[in-house]
Amino acid sequence: MIFEIAIVEDQATASETLTDHLDTWAKERGHQISCHVYSSGEKLFATEDIIKKADIFFLDIRLSLEDDPAIMNGIQIAQNLRNKGFDGEIIFLTAFTEYVFQGYEVRAFHYLLKPVSFEPLMRCMDALTKDHSNQCYIFNDYKTTLQIPYNEIICFTSLKHSVDILTTKDIFKQRSTLNTIAGYLPDCFIRCHRSNIVNMKHIYKIEGTTISLSNHLTLQIGRSYLNDVRKAFMAFAVRMR
Structure with a gap:
C-alpha cells in the first residue's frame, strides 16, 4: 500500500525518530510511504494541498508554544482538519494519557505515547493497514x-x-x-x-x-x-x- 503521511511535531529529534520508525516499518511490510514534517499547525495550513493528498496525520497534542493562544495544539489542528473535510486517519502523539478522551470528537484512530518506540508504532500501523485493506x-x-x-x-x-x-x-x-x-x-x-x-x-x-x-x-x-x-x-x- 502507498501512504502519504503528514507529521506535526515541533521537536526535531521526535519527528526524526518517528520518520525513521515509519521508514523501517514500511520496508519490513513492503509498503511505500512519503512523510511531510511540519513544526506547527500554522505551517501545515499554509500549505493546504497536503490536506487533500495525505492519508494519515500524526499530531503532537502539546506543542511547546501552545501557551500562546495564537498557537494551535494538536486537538485544535485535528478539529480544523475535520472542518476542512479531511476524512483520513489521525494519530495523536502525547506524553499524557488524560488527553485520550478528547480525541472522540475528531475520530482519532490511535494514540501513541511519547517518546514513540518502534513496537507500538508497528502495531498501530499494522492495525491501520488492516482497516484499509478492505476499504x-x-x-x-x-x-x-x-x-x-x-x-x-x-x-x-x-x-x-x-x-x-x-x-x-x-x-x-x-x-x-x-x-x-x-x-x-x-x-x-x-x-x-x-x-x-x-x-x-x-x-x-x-x-x-x-x-x-x-x-x-x-x-x-x-x-x-x-x-x-x-x-x-x-x-x-x-x-x-
Whole structure:
C-alpha cells in the first residue's frame, strides 16, 4: 500500500525518530510511504494541498508554544482538519494519557505515547493497514452497484424489509437485513440495537444509553447491547499500546 503521511511535531529529534520508525516499518511490510514534517499547525495550513493528498496525520497534542493562544495544539489542528473535510486517519502523539478522551470528537484512530518506540508504532500501523485493506462496502440495489468507503458510512438502519445506509454524503436504501450486512463489515462496526449498526469511527460520545454520532444524529442503545457496545467502543477508541 502507498501512504502519504503528514507529521506535526515541533521537536526535531521526535519527528526524526518517528520518520525513521515509519521508514523501517514500511520496508519490513513492503509498503511505500512519503512523510511531510511540519513544526506547527500554522505551517501545515499554509500549505493546504497536503490536506487533500495525505492519508494519515500524526499530531503532537502539546506543542511547546501552545501557551500562546495564537498557537494551535494538536486537538485544535485535528478539529480544523475535520472542518476542512479531511476524512483520513489521525494519530495523536502525547506524553499524557488524560488527553485520550478528547480525541472522540475528531475520530482519532490511535494514540501513541511519547517518546514513540518502534513496537507500538508497528502495531498501530499494522492495525491501520488492516482497516484499509478492505476499504469499501459493495452496495447493490439490482440496478446499481457501487463501492462506498467504510470511512464514509455512519450507520445502517433497518426499516421493515430494507436497510438505509447513512453516509457522510448521502443515504442509500438496500433491500437486505442487518444480519446479512453485519457478516460483511469490518471490526469498526458494532450492533447497538436490533435496528441499527454504527461505525465506531463516527461515534462522538456515549452517554447513558444514547450514542451521539459525527453528523449530530443520536441513536439509542438497546438494553441487551449496552455492555457489548461500551466495551467495544472503549477498546476501539482508546487504542493505547
